[in-house]
Structure formats: structure tokens, C-alpha cells
Amino acid sequence: MYAIFKINGVQYKAKSGSVVCLNKISGDIGSTIEIKKIMALFNDEKIIFGQPFIKNSRIIATIKKHINGKKISIVKFSRRKHFKKITGYRQKLTNIKIIDICC
Structure with a gap:
């Protein structure tokens, strides 16, 4: 069983027991x-879609760690100047x- 959920305007796919990396959310580790x-x-057996969300369903998760992503370089350049x-x-x-996907 897996689910598609939305946090901070971004959709993620999750299975029970998997680790998902998402944009920073507030909360303490653990x-x-x-x-x-x-x-x-x-x-x-079946697929359930919400309009837009499924009522009476939830995902329980634990915050493992807060990290920094890969560095992105930004270059500003003017030729001949x-x-x-x-x-x-x-x-x-x-x-x-x-931890668990409850439906």
C-alpha cells in the first residue's frame, strides 16, 4: 500500500516504512x-482518489533529521565589464x- 500526499504545495509518494526527503517542516527530531x-x-485491491483530499485518512510519520540539500551555484556575469x-x-x-498509513 502506498499513498500520494501533499505538504507545503508539493506532492510526495510514500510507502509504509519508507524514508521521504521533503522541504523543511517545523518540528523537533524524533x-x-x-x-x-x-x-x-x-x-x-483498489485505488481511492480524493476530491481533492481523502476524508478520514492520515499518515503518521516521525521526523528523522534536518539537512541541507545539494549546493546550487548562481553566477552573474557581464562580458567586457x-x-x-x-x-x-x-x-x-x-x-x-x-510509520503508518491509515485509511
Whole structure:
């Protein structure tokens, strides 16, 4: 069984027991979160879609760690002007472990 859920405007796919890396969410490491915005549930026997979310369903997950993503380099360059500026950016990410998918 797996589910499609939505957090912070981004959709993710999750199975029970899997680890999902998503954009940073608030919470302490080791705390339990409950996700109620489930868009689809896929079971061996049937598929359930919500309009837009499924009522009375939830995902229980635990926050594993907060990390920084891969560095992205940003370059500003003007030819013949002797101007070059390089900056970088690292996205804040959170790893969560899916404990249970309740429907």
C-alpha cells in the first residue's frame, strides 16, 4: 500500500516504512507528525482518489533529521565589464520516516 500526499504545495509518494526527503517542516527530531492531506491511496485491491483530499485518512510519520540539500551555484556575469559574481544556495530539507498509513 502506498499513498500520494501533499505538504507545503508539493506532492510526495510514500510507502509504509519508507524514508521521504521533503522541504523543511517545523518540528523537533524524533517528534511524530500527522499528515491529513492525502490525495490518493493505492492498495492491492483498489485505488481511492480524493476530491481533492481523502476524508478520514492520515499518515503518521516521525521526523528523522534536518539537512541541507545539494549546493546550487548562481553566477552573474557581464562580458567586457570585468564583472563576475558567484553565490550559492542550499535548500533546507527534512527526512521523515513513514510509520503508518491509515485509511
